[in-house]
Amino acid sequence: MIRLLTGEEPGDQAAGGEGGPVIRLLIVDDHPVVRDGLRGVFGAVPDFEVVGEASDGAAAVELADRADVVLMDLRMPGVGGVEAIARLRETRPGVRVLVLTTFDSDSDVLPAIEAGATGYLLKDAPREELVRAVRAAHCGESVLSPTVAGRLMASVRRPSDQALSARERQVLALVAGGATNRDAARELFVSEATVKTHLLHIYDKLGVRDRASAVAEAYRRGLLS
Amino acid sequence: MIRLLTGEEPGDQAAGGEGGPVIRLLIVDDHPVVRDGLRGVFGAVPDFEVVGEASDGAAAVELADRADVVLMDLRMPGVGGVEAIARLRETRPGVRVLVLTTFDSDSDVLPAIEAGATGYLLKDAPREELVRAVRAAHCGESVLSPTVAGRLMASVRRPSDQALSARERQVLALVAGGATNRDAARELFVSEATVKTHLLHIYDKLGVRDRASAVAEAYRRGLLS
DNA sequence: TCCGGCATCAACCGATCGGTCGATGCGCGG
DNA sequence: CCGCGCATCGACCGATCGGTTGATGCCGGA
Numbered sequence: 318m319i320r321l322l323t324g325e326e327p328g329d330q331a332a333g334g335e336g337g338p339v340i341r342l343l344i345v346d347d348h349p350v351v352r353d354g355l356r357g358v359f360g361a362v363p364d365f366e367v368v369g370e371a372s373d374g375a376a377a378v379e380l381a382d383r384a385d386v387v388l389m390d391l392r393m394p395g396v397g398g399v400e401a402i403a404r405l406r407e408t409r410p411g412v413r414v415l416v417l418t419t420f421d422s423d424s425d426v427l428p429a430i431e432a433g434a435t436g437y438l439l440k441d442a443p444r445e446e447l448v449r450a451v452r453a454a455h456c457g458e459s460v461l462s463p464t465v466a467g468r469l470m471a472s473v474r475r476p477s478d479q480a481l482s483a484r485e486r487q488v489l490a491l492v493a494g495g496a497t498n499r500d501a502a503r504e505l506f507v508s509e510a511t512v513k514t515h516l517l518h519i520y521d522k523l524g525v526r527d528r529a530s531a532v533a534e535a536y537r538r539g540l541l542s
Numbered sequence: 543m544i545r546l547l548t549g550e551e552p553g554d555q556a557a558g559g560e561g562g563p564v565i566r567l568l569i570v571d572d573h574p575v576v577r578d579g580l581r582g583v584f585g586a587v588p589d590f591e592v593v594g595e596a597s598d599g600a601a602a603v604e605l606a607d608r609a610d611v612v613l614m615d616l617r618m619p620g621v622g623g624v625e626a627i628a629r630l631r632e633t634r635p636g637v638r639v640l641v642l643t644t645f646d647s648d649s650d651v652l653p654a655i656e657a658g659a660t661g662y663l664l665k666d667a668p669r670e671e672l673v674r675a676v677r678a679a680h681c682g683e684s685v686l687s688p689t690v691a692g693r694l695m696a697s698v699r700r701p702s703d704q705a706l707s708a709r710e711r712q713v714l715a716l717v718a719g720g721a722t723n724r725d726a727a728r729e730l731f732v733s734e735a736t737v738k739t740h741l742l743h744i745y746d747k748l749g750v751r752d753r754a755s756a757v758a759e760a761y762r763r764g765l766l767s
Numbered sequence: 768t769c770c771g772g773c774a775t776c777a778a779c780c781g782a783t784c785g786g787t788c789g790a791t792g793c794g795c796g797g
Numbered sequence: 798c799c800g801c802g803c804a805t806c807g808a809c810c811g812a813t814c815g816g817t818t819g820a821t822g823c824c825g826g827a
Contacts, residue, residue, distance in 0.1 A: 348665040350672070354579030419644055440573040482803065495755030497783065510806050529753040530720030536761040707773065722813065735776050
């Protein structure tokens, strides 16, 4: 879905005249109600201009040249938010992307930030915080929700503890898919002993004692989805 | 959070005069942006009146006497939507509750409907569908999103297949929590053999071969959370 | 009434897992 | 340079799991 909201052309961004430079905003969310809400929030503030809406990542990439800041949901049908952010980093490096989503799980936060998001907010944020965050993002500052910030801190503070290594995540995903140690070993071209070692480390990091509860804990922490 | 939106008293609902009876609406959602969006949608339609907003279940129950229909999110901090629906069924049986949420997992849909929701919509619904749904709910009709309807159908069509029995869900939850068969047996006051039998049935229904992937599949299907 | 699902239990067996020792090599940062 | 984490591998053992067969009683729908 693509909706062009104004008759103004891209060159019109300074048309407002008074009140300083207008921040042109692109709203990307698959929920019509949320788009309405966001448009209402920013439409009420003078120096913002909502220049478009999109309901998926593909449409967002198409419309991004009209905007200074993109408010991006992550979980959308078709092209998701992370993919859209990655594409925007390549095609429109000047556009800031601010993630605005419901979820703060590891499996959402880390990929989004790796993909190049300027900030990450949760939808339960109050309106004023949203406005402040978009202003900050427009200046290139990083804005994080407190819980997201904590999550990032945790995964930096202790690279050993809590955060599973890439290999360990692979093993865990295979186990969650029903693989025995032998299956996982074959899949990863290593020995069963290696898989067992990885699993023991996983148990250690997740604070569990067997593969079943490791899978459960991984889902609870958003390491799997 | 509680916000009273109008100066009108509950007795004023017929004040509008023209256009038939006004439907008084209570919006319950922990996201300010979503509340804004919903208020915008229904504020633009003549025969609706948004008489209040709440950001959690407790506040919703307090404000419900002012409303004909409650638009209720499920996952909220504090008192959640399911609990709020159950309380409303007792204290305000005349109020229709329409669930409006992001999630369509089994672990959300079934409890909400059991608790007494009149309908269940997803937030990606277009605005017109929302309006129609609230009108229908006001008349006592059941409104379901297509995917939710399908989920209900499936759990009715085959009480055997796919839908885990209550006992099986208990066992699965224990296993996800790290319990061995023996642990689960002790916890449920049955023998290990019984637990094993339950697990075999669970494997069968979920299409898996071991406890780890059963847990994974259960999370994917929303049977655990 | 009878069938089917559910819940319960028992015994048995091989396969797998979890735990514990050990070991090697690589890469990175103090 | 040395230490640390990571990834890799091997061997051993007891505990647990998965699979099978077979059984009982209860309940509700055809």
